[in-house]
Amino acid sequence: MRLDAAELRLGMTEINQLAPWVAIVIALAAFLRPIISDRSKDIDGKLASLETRITRVETDIKHLPDHATVTSLERMVGNLGKEVAVLSERIKPIAAISDQLQDVLLEKAKAGL
Structure with missing residues (x-):
C-alpha cells in the first residue's frame, strides 16, 4: 500500500x-x-x-441498648408502675389513721391547756 x-x-x-x-x-x-x-x-x-x-x-x-433490652426495660417500668399503684392504695388507710390520730392528739392538747 x-x-x-x-x-x-x-x-x-x-x-x-x-x-x-x-x-x-x-x-x-x-x-x-x-x-x-x-x-x-x-x-x-x-x-x-x-x-x-x-x-x-x-x-x-x-x-x-438493643431492641430486646429496651422492650425488657419497658416491661419492667410498667410492672413498677402497677406495684406503686398497689402500694399507694395500701397506704391510703394508714394515712387516714395517721390523720385521725393527729386530730385526737391535737384535741387532747387543746383540752389540756
Whole structure:
C-alpha cells in the first residue's frame, strides 16, 4: 500500500485544521486541572471529617441498648408502675389513721391547756 502525494497533502491539511482544536483542548485541560485538584483536596478534607464523625457516632451507638433490652426495660417500668399503684392504695388507710390520730392528739392538747 503506497500513498501518493495528493493523499499525503490531504492528510496534512486535516492535521493542520485539527491542530488549533487540539491546542485549545490541551489549554483547557491545563487550566482546569488545578481547579479540579483543589476541589478534590476540599472533598478529601470533608471526607476525612465525615469519617471522624461517623466513627464517633458508631462508638456512641455501641453503648446504646438493643431492641430486646429496651422492650425488657419497658416491661419492667410498667410492672413498677402497677406495684406503686398497689402500694399507694395500701397506704391510703394508714394515712387516714395517721390523720385521725393527729386530730385526737391535737384535741387532747387543746383540752389540756
